[in-house]
Amino acid sequence: MHEGELPLALTMGDPAGIGPEITAGAWRAIRHGAGHFAVIGDAQAIGQYDVPVREIDTIAQAAGVFADAVPVLPVSLPVPPTPGQPDSRNAGAITASIARAVELARTGQAAAVVTCPISKIVLKNAGFPYPGHTEYLAALCDVSGAEVMMLACPELRVVPVTIHVSLRRALDELDTAGIIAATRTTHAALRRDFGIASPRIAIAGLNPHAGESGSMGTEEQTVIAPALEALRADGMDISGPWPPDTMFTPAARARYDVAMCMYHDQALIPLKTIDMTQGVNITLGLPIIRTSPDHGTAFDIAGRGVADPSSLVAALRMAMQMAEHRNRS
């Protein structure tokens, strides 16, 4: 049924989190529909969630297996995973799964990379030098610094211009060049991967009331306005800087295709509040397509059989749609 179609490469994420359970749930949800995936990870961890699992030797074999079992390209774990109790000794296997998925996508054997959640602190404790997937993927693709994080749900798309840094550091790092670069990457991706011919881009302010004419902060005038000017000169449909507290209302959202936000939580709080179950995290600026669920490892519920696979299903479907758009462009 999937012959001739490229699989998605799905990483295992932290095997002590909900990754194995949502993988099993996602396979149940899409096994008879369009598209298929191969997991790069531990077959036993997934099999405990009452799904048939089959180990494969090459990702091309996934097509013939997918209707009957979850295809798994095995990665051996030094320590058997216990749900809810992450172990940094498995960090090398977790990151190896990501690196293998990227290699499969870069060599044209996989249509896209979809990642299950990792715990940033578990990896950091094992010496992993990247704050998250986003930065690691950029390094694996030799484009460090070009990475842009976008989160999308049916109601909203958001891009934080600064990503995994403290709020204090985000304020120090925020500059005109960074806003321009992230917006250009986002504009190109909306056209190429999402089929939006003329993206409408809203830029958030940083300060309360977008600075209220400089009385509550001047970054809107000194940092953000010059970026707007340069982006408009590129010919883009740009608006802002908008007061952050009112730019996510339903009426405001109807006026743009993406909101460029100045820091991580300015972007992610509205997105996750509006729709945590359909939210998808996408890395732009890479030569490959990468999506993931918007949630984390959820160690607090791992192994209990209550994890909702919807966000992973949305991530898998979005990766397929992006690949289709990219093939057509």
Ligand SMILES: NC(=O)C1=CN([C@@H]2O[C@H](COP(=O)(O)OP(=O)(O)OC[C@H]3O[C@@H](n4cnc5c(N)ncnc54)[C@H](O)[C@@H]3O)[C@@H](O)[C@H]2O)C=CC1
């Ligand atoms: N893409 C990734 O790899 C991401 C990784 N993380 C990592 O995950 C770890 C935990 O982060 P938290 O802030 O606790 O966020 P979280 O998303 O793991 O959990 C927040 C709350 O939502 C619930 N939840 C999350 N996903 C769920 C699902 N599919 N079904 C039902 N309930 C669900 C959890 O049980 C918890 O109560 C951290 O180490 C963080 O770095 C967080 C976000 C993304």
Ligand SMILES: NCC(=O)COP(=O)(O)O
């Ligand atoms: N809050 C989003 C998040 O932490 C995802 O990070 P990444 O692992 O995809 O870089």
